[in-house]
Amino acid sequence: MSNSIGVGLIGFGTVGSGVVELLQDAPSSMRRRKHIDFSLQRIAVRDLKKSRGTSIDPALLTADAEEVVADPTVQLVVELTGADGAFDWVSEALRQGKDVVTANKAMLAERGEELFELALANGADLMFEASVAAGIPIIRSLRNGLVANRVESLYGILNGTTNYILSRMSRGEGDYADILKDAQDKGYAESDPTMDVSGMDAAQKLAILCRIAFHSTGTGSDVFCEGIERIEKSDIEYARELGYVIKLLAIAKQQNGRVEARVHSAMVPVDSLLANIHDEFNAIQVQGSAVGPQVFSGRGAGQMPTASAVVADMVELLERRVAGAGTAIGDMVLGEEAVAITSVEAVEMRYFLRALVSDQPGVLERIARILSEEKISIASVLQKERDLHGGSVPLVIVTHEASEAAMQRALAQISTLDTVQGAVKLIRMEDL
Amino acid sequence: MSNSIGVGLIGFGTVGSGVVELLQDAPSSMRRRKHIDFSLQRIAVRDLKKSRGTSIDPALLTADAEEVVADPTVQLVVELTGADGAFDWVSEALRQGKDVVTANKAMLAERGEELFELALANGADLMFEASVAAGIPIIRSLRNGLVANRVESLYGILNGTTNYILSRMSRGEGDYADILKDAQDKGYAESDPTMDVSGMDAAQKLAILCRIAFHSTGTGSDVFCEGIERIEKSDIEYARELGYVIKLLAIAKQQNGRVEARVHSAMVPVDSLLANIHDEFNAIQVQGSAVGPQVFSGRGAGQMPTASAVVADMVELLERRVAGAGTAIGDMVLGEEAVAITSVEAVEMRYFLRALVSDQPGVLERIARILSEEKISIASVLQKERDLHGGSVPLVIVTHEASEAAMQRALAQISTLDTVQGAVKLIRMEDL
Numbered sequence: 001m002s003n004s005i006g007v008g009l010i011g012f013g014t015v016g017s018g019v020v021e022l023l024q025d026a027p028s029s030m031r032r033r034k035h036i037d038f039s040l041q042r043i044a045v046r047d048l049k050k051s052r053g054t055s056i057d058p059a060l061l062t063a064d065a066e067e068v069v070a071d072p073t074v075q076l077v078v079e080l081t082g083a084d085g086a087f088d089w090v091s092e093a094l095r096q097g098k099d100v101v102t103a104n105k106a107m108l109a110e111r112g113e114e115l116f117e118l119a120l121a122n123g124a125d126l127m128f129e130a131s132v133a134a135g136i137p138i139i140r141s142l143r144n145g146l147v148a149n150r151v152e153s154l155y156g157i158l159n160g161t162t163n164y165i166l167s168r169m170s171r172g173e174g175d176y177a178d179i180l181k182d183a184q185d186k187g188y189a190e191s192d193p194t195m196d197v198s199g200m201d202a203a204q205k206l207a208i209l210c211r212i213a214f215h216s217t218g219t220g221s222d223v224f225c226e227g228i229e230r231i232e233k234s235d236i237e238y239a240r241e242l243g244y245v246i247k248l249l250a251i252a253k254q255q256n257g258r259v260e261a262r263v264h265s266a267m268v269p270v271d272s273l274l275a276n277i278h279d280e281f282n283a284i285q286v287q288g289s290a291v292g293p294q295v296f297s298g299r300g301a302g303q304m305p306t307a308s309a310v311v312a313d314m315v316e317l318l319e320r321r322v323a324g325a326g327t328a329i330g331d332m333v334l335g336e337e338a339v340a341i342t343s344v345e346a347v348e349m350r351y352f353l354r355a356l357v358s359d360q361p362g363v364l365e366r367i368a369r370i371l372s373e374e375k376i377s378i379a380s381v382l383q384k385e386r387d388l389h390g391g392s393v394p395l396v397i398v399t400h401e402a403s404e405a406a407m408q409r410a411l412a413q414i415s416t417l418d419t420v421q422g423a424v425k426l427i428r429m430e431d432l
Numbered sequence: 433m434s435n436s437i438g439v440g441l442i443g444f445g446t447v448g449s450g451v452v453e454l455l456q457d458a459p460s461s462m463r464r465r466k467h468i469d470f471s472l473q474r475i476a477v478r479d480l481k482k483s484r485g486t487s488i489d490p491a492l493l494t495a496d497a498e499e500v501v502a503d504p505t506v507q508l509v510v511e512l513t514g515a516d517g518a519f520d521w522v523s524e525a526l527r528q529g530k531d532v533v534t535a536n537k538a539m540l541a542e543r544g545e546e547l548f549e550l551a552l553a554n555g556a557d558l559m560f561e562a563s564v565a566a567g568i569p570i571i572r573s574l575r576n577g578l579v580a581n582r583v584e585s586l587y588g589i590l591n592g593t594t595n596y597i598l599s600r601m602s603r604g605e606g607d608y609a610d611i612l613k614d615a616q617d618k619g620y621a622e623s624d625p626t627m628d629v630s631g632m633d634a635a636q637k638l639a640i641l642c643r644i645a646f647h648s649t650g651t652g653s654d655v656f657c658e659g660i661e662r663i664e665k666s667d668i669e670y671a672r673e674l675g676y677v678i679k680l681l682a683i684a685k686q687q688n689g690r691v692e693a694r695v696h697s698a699m700v701p702v703d704s705l706l707a708n709i710h711d712e713f714n715a716i717q718v719q720g721s722a723v724g725p726q727v728f729s730g731r732g733a734g735q736m737p738t739a740s741a742v743v744a745d746m747v748e749l750l751e752r753r754v755a756g757a758g759t760a761i762g763d764m765v766l767g768e769e770a771v772a773i774t775s776v777e778a779v780e781m782r783y784f785l786r787a788l789v790s791d792q793p794g795v796l797e798r799i800a801r802i803l804s805e806e807k808i809s810i811a812s813v814l815q816k817e818r819d820l821h822g823g824s825v826p827l828v829i830v831t832h833e834a835s836e837a838a839m840q841r842a843l844a845q846i847s848t849l850d851t852v853q854g855a856v857k858l859i860r861m862e863d864l
Contacts, residue, residue, distance in 0.1 A: 018722075022722060026580070028769065029575075029581065029763070030579055030580060033579070033762060033763055135577075135578075135581075135722065136723075136726060137569075137573045137578065140573075141569045141577070143461075144569070144744060144747070145561070145567075145573070146461075146567075147465070147747050148454045148459065148461075148462060148739070148744055148747070150459035150460070150461070273705060273708055273709075273729065276703065276705055277705075288740065289459060290450075291566070291567035291730055291731060291736070291737045292567075292731045292736075292737060293730065294567070294728070294731075295727065295729045296727070296728055297726060298725065298726035298727070299723060299724045299725075299726075304721075304723070305722060305723045308578065308581055308723045311580035312578070315576070315579050316576060320755075323752075323757035324756055324757065325751075326755050331465055337460065
């Protein structure tokens, strides 16, 4: 059997050209895999007229992705668009028994099960390391390196844009709006940053990791999700005083057959590894039943980190094909073992609450009574006269573990008090 | 082809029984790999009379490791001894075309090339994730997840015993001798701790990683190696004042076709991830040409973390066998591409020097002149009257980058000065 495999590329933007660069200028680690020989057969691009430099034969280009999938010389389809048609192209390729590599997290988070089943049924393989945390080999580590572990929990910093904004806010370089604007000007954040700052991007990635770690079927929208839009400078300052740093965390745990999954801002201890993941870097902390806690960190986005993951998947698929090995997708098809992601209501956490209250007697007592009625126990209270707004003072309460449902009920009641001005700020706390 | 594979275990101590436990009580991540069925056929033990609980059929036990290798029902040999015979057993198994999993770092560091060539020649496979950093999937990440990268550098905390001692010293819990003794009493350190505290254990692990990352042939003894025995409380205090933490680092870099590899105490910036790897934890920071810096951290020793790595290798080998795939050892055989590890002499680093000097005029000038003659430029000088010993004061000098050879020449000269008392302490500095 020939060692050469025909590759069809759908999408030739930043990541696509990074992949071609790595294939053309392969490091010796790849060259030493003697049986690696990729032959680029067809590339679907959005704009045929755009200049592509000299390294690509223009005859390979097409504007029609379906042509790439249908090309009989293409055995491996690499899908790197965020386009609406991606699901159709990938599923058609799998139906034809062609292997697929994709970086498309939204497609996997929302319709992964269909694709994995299709791959299995057609003896094809589907790999997607680049869909979560780019070049960090977290997906193959969960599937292979940690296969002998029951994963107990995952804590991830899975979105570089929000980590960049929070890191700069923590260094006192501005408030949320300023830094977001600066990040957009520099091209670090999208002109519509909603997917990132709302936590939805991290939620989709978490849904993919949960499928591997906990065999859950949930999509991104099953993950409880709160963004960083409401984090203020003063929250970061209070966190620092308490010995914490604020991060947008993607958290999933498996306990008593229940899988919880949530994305929200959280205070994490300043000396934890995750607190020390700065700027655009990502990290995943995995708690495995045999290995204990492990952390994987690195760049979670960008041309070459993403291309690195895509090419690693391509190499593995090529080696499987050359060796005559069958599909390795079996562990991704959940079947009857699928577990649903449960509601966040029953989850217990510690909370940081901040309210602007009237500077008069009895205010703390009334709030404390509401918390007590919901069986929420107070760990500490901070009340300082440091920011007077016409007779108002900020009140900060840190609680012991309480259920999200109880806290939400208490919050609703506290907000109705006439001595409480504006919304009560709530930030969850995680002791990693 | 049957999905069952006959396993022979050589060594049934702590790790061996952890492996059996993981096989008998496999997590669902393993059960979902439908084709996984290990059949434990034979176990070589040191003492046949020792009680083994009820879960192992006594008929499987033998005191003769060669019997395990020769058993025709054994297709996969798992070698978990540190015994002298290990090389013979493993090479005989490979000669018979049997796959081998081993955790034996000394054997791999010293005689890896012979074993990899033997495996390749006989269509067998040899896996060894457990040999470096236990359950951290660093070996498969370097071989597979990062295959599209040229590795530029590796910085590792690869020895848990020394990291435990240095962590406790950094927390002010005692000096080197006290903490080592306490660690020995608690079973965290060997009764003969030489391999650990001298850095030799880390050097062997680094040699294995260098082979994968840089295609170097070096063994543990080709790695420049200095231990932690001479680190004192005051070094740790000076480091803190300068914004550093002292760690035993295993460092390897590839530059201009040269591979440098060294293990020594080093000051690392207090806010780097490696500075925040505490106690018995290990970590490896990899700089990849495409992914940039990545960090992998976790427990680097212990029964279940090590067993986790062994079982992950077993699962991969079984799946390859079941799929009819050939050996995957090709990338480990260096052949003509092998690169030697170069001497540390030419390596350039920054240095921390500490000497006890006479409290009299001209001392600093004479030392500065020696450094200057060796083209070593001084970054900062600290001289405090904080510890007078009969007219002596400690002098601390931090240098800019200088070659190890120049520094050693300067050190030899400084030591001959009659105004310098005792040995000059040198600690290398690494800005990760």
